[in-house]
Amino acid sequence: MTSLRNLPSVDQLLHHADDLLIRFGRPLTLDALRLTLDETRARLKLDGESASPSFDSILASAASHLAAWTTPSLAPVINATGVILHTNLGRAPLSASTIQAMNAVAANYSNLEFDMNTGKRGSRLIHAESVLQKLLGVESALVVNNNASAVLLVLSALANKKRVVIPRSQLVEIGGGFRVPDVMKQSGAKLVEIGTTNKVRISDYKDALEEPTALVMRAHRSNFKIVGFTEEPELAKIVDIAHKAGVPVIDDLGSGALIDTAKYGLAHEPTVQESLAAGVDIVCFSGDKLLGGPQAGIIVGKKELIDRIKMHPLARAVRADKISLAGITATLLHYLKDEAEREIPVVRMMSLTAKQVEVRAEAWRGVLGVGEVIQSESTVGGGSLPEESMPTFVLSLQVKSPDKFLVKLREANPPVIARTENDNVLLDPRTVLDDESLLRVLKEALRAYR
Numbered sequence: 193m194t195s196l197r198n199l200p201s202v203d204q205l206l207h208h209a210d211d212l213l214i215r216f217g218r219p220l221t222l223d224a225l226r227l228t229l230d231e232t233r234a235r236l237k238l239d240g241e242s243a244s245p246s247f248d249s250i251l252a253s254a255a256s257h258l259a260a261w262t263t264p265s266l267a268p269v270i271n272a273t274g275v276i277l278h279t280n281l282g283r284a285p286l287s288a289s290t291i292q293a294m295n296a297v298a299a300n301y302s303n304l305e306f307d308m309n310t311g312k313r314g315s316r317l318i319h320a321e322s323v324l325q326k327l328l329g330v331e332s333a334l335v336v337n338n339n340a341s342a343v344l345l346v347l348s349a350l351a352n353k354k355r356v357v358i359p360r361s362q363l364v365e366i367g368g369g370f371r372v373p374d375v376m377k378q379s380g381a382k383l384v385e386i387g388t389t390n391k392v393r394i395s396d397y398k399d400a401l402e403e404p405t406a407l408v409m410r411a412h413r414s415n416f417k418i419v420g421f422t423e424e425p426e427l428a429k430i431v432d433i434a435h436k437a438g439v440p441v442i443d444d445l446g447s448g449a450l451i452d453t454a455k456y457g458l459a460h461e462p463t464v465q466e467s468l469a470a471g472v473d474i475v476c477f478s479g480d481k482l483l484g485g486p487q488a489g490i491i492v493g494k495k496e497l498i499d500r501i502k503m504h505p506l507a508r509a510v511r512a513d514k515i516s517l518a519g520i521t522a523t524l525l526h527y528l529k530d531e532a533e534r535e536i537p538v539v540r541m542m543s544l545t546a547k548q549v550e551v552r553a554e555a556w557r558g559v560l561g562v563g564e565v566i567q568s569e570s571t572v573g574g575g576s577l578p579e580e581s582m583p584t585f586v587l588s589l590q591v592k593s594p595d596k597f598l599v600k601l602r603e604a605n606p607p608v609i610a611r612t613e614n615d616n617v618l619l620d621p622r623t624v625l626d627d628e629s630l631l632r633v634l635k636e637a638l639r640a641y642r
């Protein structure tokens with residue numbers, strides 16, 4: 193029991209804790225010291241006679257509590273998986289000028305809702321809207337929190353208690369709990385399913401439109417494919433039938449491709465421009481999928497409909513904040529200036545040829561002096577382009593225990609996320625933004641490992 197009595201008091205410890213007080217503040221430091229003393233007492237009781245720990249070791253334990261409490265758990269990682277829009281790794285990394293625009297608005301006051309011409313109150317919506325009008329030739333646009341809320345808002349504003357016609361084959365689950373039928377129910381819309389799982393015909397639309405209907409909806413099957421005995425009318429034909437019945441068409445495009453992915457050897461992902469050209473009245477898409485910007489939901493189309501959407505109470509609940517508005521606008525400007533491939537990271541990653549990736553993988557091998565460069569596949573991910581992959585080259589490392597090595601990489605600073613195949617660790621340069629940091633981590637991990 194002597195060792196228990198010899199333990200210093202919190203006050204005594206505080207006299208030696210200047211460094212912790214400066215770094216972590218008084219309340220948190222006190223918390224950590226008390227917790228450490230409690231833990232020490234409990235341990236001494238268990239161990240009986242063992243000597244009480246030194247001042248320094250108590251302070252060191254407190255410091256490690258403080259470090260754990262104050263290290264943000266959300267932090268950057270290096271994505272060496274080759275999955276470009278990795279949903280679990282935060283989807284799209286942003287372009288330099290997008291980050292700059294977001295920083296500037298975050299650090300300063302802005303004209304968010306201030307009309308610089310009149311000096312009076314303005315609208316936050318005009319900032320992204322004017323770029324979207326110019327880029328897509330649309331009458332009107334609205335940016336909200338994400339695409340899930342865009343779809344919910346559009347349906348709530350235009351179809352509450354009214355019929356919405358949608359093919360059975362499009363009642364999809366996007367992942368993370370977004371199911372088209374559930375969102376429709378939540379909006380108060382009455383779901384009218386037409387066709388079968390694999391086939392829908394123009395006559396199915398015609399029949400359904402015999403009754404008063406608020407909307408015809410199309411939802412993009414973002415993350416799966418229907419192949420084989422299938423049929424679906426062209427979008428322009430659906431629009432034609434709907435418009436003849438006086439019913440607007442809404443298209444939930446999901447990924448928001450503004451450029452044709454076929455030019456990178458991938459399947460063609462439907463673009464926003466194609467939907468608009470087909471005559472769709474409202475198109476919804478994500479800001480942080482193929483578009484390559486910050487999280488947002490973008491609604492574009494007919495002014496008369498978007499005016500009604502803007503006035504719905506949910507519009508306020510799901511509105512985009514100033515930082516994402518600045519970011520989305522900056523990302524859209526890359527498309528307007530025809531520099532998306534050069535400036536937007538996810539577009540740049542898609543555009544890299546296998547040869548360009550191979551050169552980097554070879555350079556990594558050269559620096560590390562180990563491994564083998566082999567052919568592999570990168571994917572786009574993020575619930576777009578299902579079953580599609582692009583040829584790539586990866587650095588393949590043969591290590592004793594690949595799973596343990598992956599753990600080692602995840603524990604590094606910055607953490608590296610890689611994958612294993614056939615008992616080798618594979619690192620795909622396509623999705624790596626900072627080769628230097630990656631190589632430093634790999635060198636260290638390999639040294640500790642062999």
Ligand SMILES: *Cc1c(COP(=O)(O)O)cnc(C)c1O
Pocket residue numbers: 338339340341343366370411412413414444445446447477478479480488489575
């Ligand atoms: C991804 C996706 C959504 C949800 O978009 P978020 O921006 O993730 O909210 C909705 N519909 C479709 C078709 C999608 O692919």
